[in-house]
Amino acid sequence: MYTDSISTTNWQGVIGLEIHSQSLVNSKLFSAAGTRFGAPVNSQVSHFDSSLPGTLPVINRGCVEAAVVAALALNCHINMVSKFDRKHYFYADLPAGYQITQHRQPIAVNGYLKYTSLQSAKGNQRPVKKMAKILQIQLEQDSGKSLHDDELRRSLIDLNRAGVGLMEIVTAPDFSTGTEAAAFIKELLLILQTIKVCDGKMSEGSLRVDANVSVHHPGQPLGVRTEVKNLNSITGVTKAIDFEIKRQISELEKGNEIFNETKSFDYVTGKTVTMRDKERLQDYRFMPEPNLLPLRLYTNDTLPTGLSDDQIVNVDKLRDSLPLLPAQKRQAVQDKYGLSYNQAQFLVGEEGLLEYFTDVVEETNRDPLLTYNLLANQVLMYLNREDISIHNSPVCSKRLKELVVLLSHKTISLNTAKKVLEVMFEGDTRLPPDIVEHHNWKQITDPDKIEEYCLDAITKNHKLVSLYKGGKKKVFQNLVGQVHKMAYGRAEPNLVNEILKKKLDQM
């Protein structure tokens, strides 16, 4: 058992996350105003968004459907009746003086998400399967933005974002490191993108993370927590949480107290910074939103009469239209193509990649591993270096497919394939067979021809040959290299090995 004496080795971080995901719907949660990112300041604002007196909220069906689909994907219990509440606080970019949210009866509760976190063990990173509980999913409004002009001592308000629909996903405190939390966010992001409810652009604020962080000794009560708000990148999540854990441990070890406070993360210094105190002592004076009826969802069994399909949200219908989720896709890739978990994760982990891969493999009907290697090690390496998305790849799936066919027919060697890719990256728009033809890169598979090269190499490399014959078998590879050099890299490697060995042994 642990005692009160501080053990410097046994601290454990405890992290719970609140994720705000902007719904990928082109109007706001309660108004018809647009939601375009980067639109001119205050151009996406309805009378309701600026809280003109007498305006009333009208729920956006698209946002409700997005939340239901997310709830289904996150294995949640869906509340067939949910309610809206007002959360009061004064802030210049919150025109109504309150935010409409779902405090008491959210749209979904009690879900979970399985994810894989990489853990370092003996210098290697190995995937560890984890699960985090989802406490609830609620619909709520985003706030506007305040811009502070220090020089002219004034604040400017942009209400474009005010009232945009958010889904707040709240997890249990199921994480112990920043890496774990980040791995969860990555998986969540992938799911939300797959089900098309969030564009996943963290840098544009489409997905923002608040982390509640505390530390304790395992087996003892949880420590006082701090909240790090508005993390808008995966690295931010990792770094902010890990910094905060270290900071808290170091404070506690110095005998200091941790205060329940709100912090922000400074990306430049890599440190968490305390925000204004007023954030700490808020009483939000929650109250039911009187202008919205309880939000009712239906199933095939409870469909109301007299209401048309576009007036209701049918959970069963949405469940049926759910696409394959990342976990299912990964399993399918592993089963069907015999790839490893990590390889499957790689293909599923980036939007569009799996489709590209499948295009190539299904068409060629062979060699998924070869295709994977080309894609992961050659094509993606190039795309990442040049910051190009897979959709805009200069080597489209059709051209890669042609390349794989050439390889599997042994028309070219792997080295040649790499050269063909280079040529295509550099702007050659022809199909691989034409490129191979043009450069005369076809592999030499005629045994007589290869025998010629072998004999030639033997004649020209007396020293190596006598070393080999004298028992230094290692020099065989040097001789192979000589053969390839003479054949300009086009000789089929297996044949070269075979024939060269035979010739040497015959001597």
Next chain:
Amino acid sequence: MQNLKEVLNQLKTNHLSAEALCEQCIQRLRKTQDLNAYVSVSDSKARRQAQKAQQIYNSGKNIRKLEGIPIAVKDNYSTTDIQTSCASHMLLGYHPPYNATVVQRLLDQGAILMGKTNMDEFAMGSGSVNSIFGPVKNPWKYPFNKKTQNNQSSDYDVRAASNKKTSMDYSANPSKNDSNQETQYVTETDHVTESDQSQAWYVSGGSSGGSAVAVATASCLVALGSDTGGSVRNPASYCGVVGYKPTYGLVSRHGLIPLVNSMDVPGILSKTVDDTAAVLDVIAGHDELDSTTVTDPRVPFNLPDVSRIDIKSFHIGIPKEYHVPTLPGETRQTWQRAADIFENAGAKVSQVSLPHMQYSIVCYSVLNACEVASNMACYDGIEFGHRASTSDSTEALYASTRHQGFNEVVRGRILAGNYFLLKRNYDKYFLQAQRVRRLISQDFANIFKEGIDVLLTPTTLSDAMSYTDYISEDNRTRCEKEDLFTQPVNMAGLPAINIPMEISTSGLPVGLQLIGQSFKDKRLLTISKWFEHQVNFPYSDLVNSIE
């Protein structure tokens, strides 16, 4: 007396021109301007509209349901480019960029807007005495003859000019378009000091006092009020007009500046029940901008002829809890006479019980304060309305904006509401009040389940009070007494109506309240129409005193 249907008939048959009708109303408005019923008058625009209406009548084509009918609208309905102030400094000079749904529906049917009517600030009051424009005065027993000498039409322009001078900075107004065709009255001090304190005049009731007076004095045919705890029925009772509060959800609140969202209902003031039905027919029904409105298909509200109303088929309930100890004998007698009228005509009349009614007013004040605290949070001086000139900090700006913009009544309710909503108080006050609210609704439901069609009660404890008596008690105490008989209806969302019955011994109107079942508005109006024909309220007494 002419009702809406007759006026429309005369317009159609060319016995009356829309312009003459409009002019009559403008003249009555001028004659009675001391009553302070209007806060802004759009007479020039009204005249132009009347001209257009006449052209339509002349052409005989596309005549709409309310073509050329002069109406007035309470100043808490948003009206495009016409100041919508809620009788508060907070919204003085605020010109909404949109029309409230009900206003739009009336205008779409050809109604002519005479102006916006006076009220208690943000509808918080039952006397129409807490307005930055000064109190509204009851036309009954008002000494018109002495006043009209000093206040001819020139007075109008002086007031309009004084409108512009104000010590406050309204830089945050969304619209700078101060239409010069609009006449806006201003500043309470002028109004009160002039004569009001010294004169014995009676309060109009409230908070829709301006609309009630406008209808009573015939400066319009019908008017819109709003009813949260009795704000339409109360002034209707004191001014001797029909005041109708529809079922919650039957009429859109979009554009009505909220007091208590869960109880606010647009209401109608008129001289006859048929007029109210005609207006309801235009404004009722689903509005996609108000999610709390009914989605059921619309039914017309035209009422049968009196002769065809079978009063014997009605069952009237008399709730015994309305026999409060403070009920004056005269009111009790009037109430008894009304019950007798029904009984003598063959209706079944039974005593019924609303066991939780006595707790209603307390819970009403808690819920009222809570929603007020929340609804008033948007008045921060940032997007619209008054903004203080402080620039020390955002918090300081809020504080002084709200201190300058709201009167003490509003600030008091905000404070109370925020207190009730604190985490530690929420259950004790807000939730408890909501629980009792459900019990009250249940009380009504139980009665109606037993076969009662409508309840008959007094609308107010007595007839109108003199201004001096009225202001001897504070707003909160007054509201608790004034709203006693009306607010349980709002707690339950039911339809209810004030029907003027007779003139009291002190020469003031007395009204009775009929309460109907949820969404059975037509049935309530039908029996109200029958009752109205039995009592035959002497409207002409007032008209004679003005003319």
